Amino acid sequence: MNAFIAWTPLHLINIINTKVHYFDDELNDLYIYNEFKGAQQLYDRAVDIDIFDNVYLIKYNQMTKSYIKTANLLFNLNGYNLSKDAYENIFVQGDNYFAKLFYAYVKSNNQQVKLHYIEDGIGAYVESNIFDLKAKKNRLIKVINKNSIYRANFDKYFVYEPTLVQVDSRNKYLELPKLKVNTKAYNAIISLFEKTLNSLDRVKSVKYVFLDQPFQADGSEINEYKIFDIVQKAIKNQNELAVKLHPRSDKRKYGKSRVIDxxxxxxLYCLANKAENTxxxxMASSAAFTPSMMFDMKLPVIYLAEMIKNEFFSDQSDTAAVNTWLENAINVGNVLNIRMPDEINIPKTINDFHKFVD
Known part of the structure; x- marks a missing residue:
């Protein structure tokens, strides 16, 4: 029996694709951690479409005191009163409180349980750490809780482009197929998001969409505000520019700039709005490429990772981690640029970038 854990709408898309193509003949449960807008509606639809054997809605605000949450992770306490533990495989898409609690609970009852990763962005391709093992609290949890997820190794990785993976253990990476119209996975996903798609206010596509990433909030040396300022100054008509905010970003993050709400x-937004002309x-987000990876949509992309490295980090000696991450992100962009030279442009400098938007 398999347990899939989702805490964003994108997770649900990739979970369904993974389940349908690799585990459709097995028993599969879905856990939705409701820390995102629309979780209740998607839970109700997931129950209705009947693609999983069981669907559970987990309330993220059930526990509010940080010391209780930490104690649960340290001492493997069942903070959500979980009762089902007979899982052979658990699938996660990153670092999440419930996923950590759930894994340790299942592991304590089944030492043979396997942990798997489903793609959740560029991290799968550029050797980003899926779990933060440098944080003091996480190191302590790893030491004290023998069943902690921080002690686990991923058995398999499910990604859309295994050939882009820049690690040695490529044999662990399994390909998620593109979501073709009228296939089982595609139809299930459209059914899941049916109400939102039907109520979507179709807007006239803007010429440019800037993909936000919360670098500063995550403690990175990359400053997305400075990069957005470069973008704004290069695009003469601001009515042609909109921002797609990261789910964790505030709507007022870039002032009065137009935001795709x-x-x-x-x-799915790109698919519904037929955004091929946008x-x-x-900056370095795989979301620029995922419409193509997932739905085979050909969207023009200006990928700024190399420009960011050259303009902001090339002369600094104390940014080894940033440079390594950027180099890997640049490599991903370059490989995709070879495959899709007509769709992807990679400026090396700010002056180069101006040429692409003039």
Whole structure:
């Protein structure tokens, strides 16, 4: 029996694709951690479409005191009163409180349980750490809780482009197929998001969409505000520019700039709005490429990772981690640029970027 854990709408898309293509003949449960807008509605639809054997809605605000949450992780306490533990495989898409609690609970009852990763962005391709093992609290949890997820190794990784993976253990990476119209996975996903798609206010596509990433909030040395300022100054007509905010970003993050306001995953939004004539401006986000990876949509992309490295980090000696991450992100962009030279442009400098938007 398998347990899939989702805490964003995109997770649900990739979970369904993974389940349908690799585990459709097995027993599969879905846990939705409701820390995102629209979780209740998607839970109700997930129950209705009957693609999982059981669907559970987990309330993220059930526990509010940080010391209780930490104690649960340290001492493997069943904070959500979980009763079902007979799982052989658990699927996660990153670092999440419930996923950590759930894994340790299942592991304590079944030492043979396997942990798997489903793609959740560029991290799968550029050797980003899926779990933060440097944080003091997490190191302590790893030491004290023998069943902690921080002690686990991923058995398999499910990604859309295994050939882009820049690690040695490529044999662990399994390909998620593109979501073709009228296939089982595609139809299930459209059914899941049916109400949102039907109520979507179709807007006239803007010429450029800037993909936000919360670098500063995550403690990175990359400053997305400075990069957005470069983008704004290069695009003469500001009515042609909109921002697709990261789910964790505040709507006022970039002042009065136009924001794409939707509960849909970015990839479904592009599909619903037929956004082929919109140019995506990405700092280093794989969301620029996922409409193509997932739905085979060909969207023009201006990918800024190399420009960011050259303009902001090339002369600094104390940014080894940032440079490594950027180099890997640049490599992903370069490989995709070879595959899709007509869709992807990679400026090396700010002057180069101006040429692409003039």
């Amino acid at each position: 939707t509960d849909l995953p970015w990839e 140019t995506i401006i990405s």
